[in-house]
Amino acid sequence: MSLLSDLINLDLSETTDKIIAEYIWIGGSGMDLRSKARTLKGPITDVIQLPKWNYDGSSTGQAPGEDSEVILYPQAIFKDPFRKGNNILVMCDCYTPQGEPIPTNKRYHAAKIFADPAVAAEEPWYGIEQEYTLLQKDVKWPLGWPVGGFPGPQGPYYCSAGADKSFGRDIVDAHYKACLYAGINISGINGEVMPGQWEFQVGPSVGIAAGDQIWVARYILERITEIAGVVLTFDPKPIPGDWNGAGAHTNYSTKSMREDGGYEVIKAAIEKLKLKHKEHIAAYGEGNERRLTGRHETADINTFSWGVANRGASVRVGRDTEKDGKGYFEDRRPASNMDPYVVTSKIAETTILFKP
Amino acid sequence: MALLNDLVNMNLSDRTEKIIAEYVWVGGSGMDMRSKARTISKPVSSPSELPKWNYDGSSTGQAPGEDSEVILYPQAIFKDPFRGGNNILVMCDCYTPQGEPIPTNKRNNAAKIFSHPNVVAEEPWFGIEQEYTLLQKDVNWPLGWPVGGFPGPQGPYYCAVGADKAFGRDIVDAHYKACLYAGINISGINGEVMPGQWEFQVGPSVGIEAGDQMWIARYILERITEIAGVVLSFDPKPIPGDWNGAGAHTNYSTKSMREEGGYEVIKKAIGKLEKRHKEHIAAYGEGNERRLTGRHETADINTFKWGVADRGASIRVGRDTEKEGKGYFEDRRPASNMDPYVVTSMITETTLLL
Numbered sequence: 001m002s003l004l005s006d007l008i009n010l011d012l013s014e015t016t017d018k019i020i021a022e023y024i025w026i027g028g029s030g031m032d033l034r035s036k037a038r039t040l041k042g043p044i045t046d047v048i049q050l051p052k053w054n055y056d057g058s059s060t061g062q063a064p065g066e067d068s069e070v071i072l073y074p075q076a077i078f079k080d081p082f083r084k085g086n087n088i089l090v091m092c093d094c095y096t097p098q099g100e101p102i103p104t105n106k107r108y109h110a111a112k113i114f115a116d117p118a119v120a121a122e123e124p125w126y127g128i129e130q131e132y133t134l135l136q137k138d139v140k141w142p143l144g145w146p147v148g149g150f151p152g153p154q155g156p157y158y159c160s161a162g163a164d165k166s167f168g169r170d171i172v173d174a175h176y177k178a179c180l181y182a183g184i185n186i187s188g189i190n191g192e193v194m195p196g197q198w199e200f201q202v203g204p205s206v207g208i209a210a211g212d213q214i215w216v217a218r219y220i221l222e223r224i225t226e227i228a229g230v231v232l233t234f235d236p237k238p239i240p241g242d243w244n245g246a247g248a249h250t251n252y253s254t255k256s257m258r259e260d261g262g263y264e265v266i267k268a269a270i271e272k273l274k275l276k277h278k279e280h281i282a283a284y285g286e287g288n289e290r291r292l293t294g295r296h297e298t299a300d301i302n303t304f305s306w307g308v309a310n311r312g313a314s315v316r317v318g319r320d321t322e323k324d325g326k327g328y329f330e331d332r333r334p335a336s337n338m339d340p341y342v343v344t345s346k347i348a349e350t351t352i353l354f355k356p
Numbered sequence: 357m358a359l360l361n362d363l364v365n366m367n368l369s370d371r372t373e374k375i376i377a378e379y380v381w382v383g384g385s386g387m388d389m390r391s392k393a394r395t396i397s398k399p400v401s402s403p404s405e406l407p408k409w410n411y412d413g414s415s416t417g418q419a420p421g422e423d424s425e426v427i428l429y430p431q432a433i434f435k436d437p438f439r440g441g442n443n444i445l446v447m448c449d450c451y452t453p454q455g456e457p458i459p460t461n462k463r464n465n466a467a468k469i470f471s472h473p474n475v476v477a478e479e480p481w482f483g484i485e486q487e488y489t490l491l492q493k494d495v496n497w498p499l500g501w502p503v504g505g506f507p508g509p510q511g512p513y514y515c516a517v518g519a520d521k522a523f524g525r526d527i528v529d530a531h532y533k534a535c536l537y538a539g540i541n542i543s544g545i546n547g548e549v550m551p552g553q554w555e556f557q558v559g560p561s562v563g564i565e566a567g568d569q570m571w572i573a574r575y576i577l578e579r580i581t582e583i584a585g586v587v588l589s590f591d592p593k594p595i596p597g598d599w600n601g602a603g604a605h606t607n608y609s610t611k612s613m614r615e616e617g618g619y620e621v622i623k624k625a626i627g628k629l630e631k632r633h634k635e636h637i638a639a640y641g642e643g644n645e646r647r648l649t650g651r652h653e654t655a656d657i658n659t660f661k662w663g664v665a666d667r668g669a670s671i672r673v674g675r676d677t678e679k680e681g682k683g684y685f686e687d688r689r690p691a692s693n694m695d696p697y698v699v700t701s702m703i704t705e706t707t708l709l710l
Contacts, residue, residue, distance in 0.1 A: 005359065005362075008359065009362070079371075081363065081366075082359075146494070155417070156388060158390065158412065158415040158416060159383075159390035159391055159392045159411065159415075159416070160388065160389075160390060161389060161391065161575065161578040161579050161582055162578045162581065162582050162587065162588060163493050163581055163582045163584070163585050163586055163587055163588075164493060164587045165582075166582055169582065170360055170361075170364055171360070173364050173438070173439070174360050174363035174364045175363075176376065176393065177363055177364065177366045177368060177376075177439075178363050178366070180368055180371070180372055180374060180376075180395070181366060181368060181371055181372075186395060187394060187395050188392065188393050188394035188395060189392065189393050190392030190393070191392070193415050224360065224363065227359050227360050228360055297412075297414070297415075297421065307422065309422070309423050309424055309425045309453070310421070310422050310423070310424075311412060311414060311421050311422075311424045312421050312422060318410075318425070319410075319425050319453040323453075
């Protein structure tokens with residue numbers, strides 16, 4: 001309705017210096033995103049200008065009813081692509097009133113790892129490829145699929161165009177621009193092998209920023225699918241059978257890997273990851289065993305393998321990196337529903353801090 | 357929804373210097389178009405400023421899974437009519453990591469032919485008439501046709517207007533403006549003889565540009581039909597029987613043909629094409645035998661003939677060209693699903709180099 005849109009898009013900067021800050025946090029399942037807004041005096045350009053806040057943790061499975069307050073600590077600011085103007089999105093993490101991180105707060109531990117001098121000196125960069133599937137509302141069947149049936153087999157859909165091959169592009173394109181507007185370092189998008197599945201990439205981001213940016217990018221995506229009337233899922237194998245799963249391949253490099261001789265550092269790091277394969281897999285997302293089968297461009301969940309340009313391996317090294325003798329590698333194991341704080345910090349911990 | 361469109365149409369140039377580059381390439385079937393986007397730090401004005409990229413060739417039938425990277429070389433830039441601003445579409449071709457063109461890369465060989473000194477001196481111009489058919493989604497039956505039946509016979513539909521005669525004009529008109537915006541040299545459009553079939557023309561383009569512009573024009577068309585919820589087909593004979601097929605008539609001239617005495621050069625060139633009729637036909641599109649029957653304004657696939665103003669010929673010379681003694685001619689043999697890199701370079705090679 002044009003009048004409702006006019007109101008939503010009102011530019012308040014002429015009438016007031018108040019701004020709206022949307023505080024975002026991760027709920028009790030470790031995957032559900034929550035948010036609420038408050039009015040603040042603006043403009044706000046730095047996280048330290050933002051007050052701590054709190055919410056009802058008993059409504060998100062994060063606190064008991066008799067002691068329900070969970071405290072929100074603002075950690076990163078982004079421009080709000082929905083409210084625009086000087087309004088902001090604020091990524092937060094969650095603490096008890098006594099100042100302890102609650103169990104679902106994975107950022108706290110990740111921040112500690114990234115603050116370790118050995119890690120900070122290596123300036124770890126991340127490029128995360130977030131895959132996701134769009135589902136038709138109410139029936140929860142992928143967007144573009146005939147209800148009660150299946151589309152033609154995979155082949156024509158990857159990076160395709162056309163009404164019979166590409167479903168939901170307006171969501172993807174709206175998300176791309178919204179993230180750029182917000183200040184998220186979104187580096188690209190593509191249509192995926194399974195119809196109705198898409199991918200966006202965020203990076204390169206340094207240290208803890210990788211997690212903050214992915215979580216806010218996920219939030220923006222869920223807000224956009226909400227507008228579009230389509231359901232977003234990060235399930236790693238939304239449709240069983242001969243249909244690709246959804247992953248969150250994590251590209252990684254350290255200072256030493258990016259410099260001359262880096263390829264040897266990369267190979268040594270991959271060996272360390274091999275030693276800790278089971279531990280990483282346990283932290284790489286629920287339900288990943290339905291996805292990591294050894295088929296559909298994955299490596300089997302119980303096997304650790306690596307190779308140059310090999311999309312059937314656990315870790316893939318790009319041809320450029322092999323050729324230049326330095327660069328980065330891709331951990332293909334994380335599922336689409338992984339927690340980026342956990343995955344990024346664990347890779348850093350294993351490759352930089354762990355001494356076998 | 358209004359809010360979704362606001363986001364899709366956001367003008368980011370006040371917010372950031374970053375632009376989005378959509379890299380476009382031809383997939384494993386030789387006809388399927390693929391694309392993906394990346395963020396570039398600031399606006400570019402030439403393909404040489406863009407990085408090479410790569411994609412998963414095992415997902416497009418162009419590489420095996422254990423060695424899946426196919427490299428994209430940017431070759432031509434166009435403004436992106438969907439994202440606006442400084443955002444761009446980039447036509448690419450495909451190479452192995454060792455730098456060899458992959459088998460479906462027809463541009464590489466065409467570029468070689470077009471850079472031959474004899475060819476450059478003759479400045480070959482192309483005007484390609486791309487026909488295509490619009491189909492209703494899910495049933496794959498032409499747009500405007502009754503499902504389970506047929507419209508009245510051909511006659512009223514060519515260049516027609518009216519809800520009972522012209523189907524899908526919004527797609528065609530959106531495409532026309534989008535191509536002009538993108539910087540494609542689109543020269544016209546018309547409704548075709550078969551209802552639900554349309555044509556657009558690109559040209560005159562010099563050398564390799566003809567192929568680049570045609571492929572991007574096809575890509576833009578498929579993006580627009582995607583928005584419209586209609587299926588695009590380049591099949592050369594989508595409906596068997598008394599219904600026209602779809603072609604990609606290729607108009608051609610060289611410097612010598614455009615100058616005084618050019619008509620003699622044209623006749624010589626047509627003579628050369630006649631000698632290589634079978635080779636050309638083999639490269640002029642899959643399924644063309646269903647279309648080139650000698651009926652419906654085509655010449656039989658096994659026959660080579662040419663004539664002035666003759667739409668039943670393999671090659672047609674316009675009355676203007678005959679009258680002025682110089683100009684161009686039209687190769688009517690290529691099917692709508694031809695590869696413009698192949699057709700343009702082959703005509704050039706046969707008439708100038710062999």
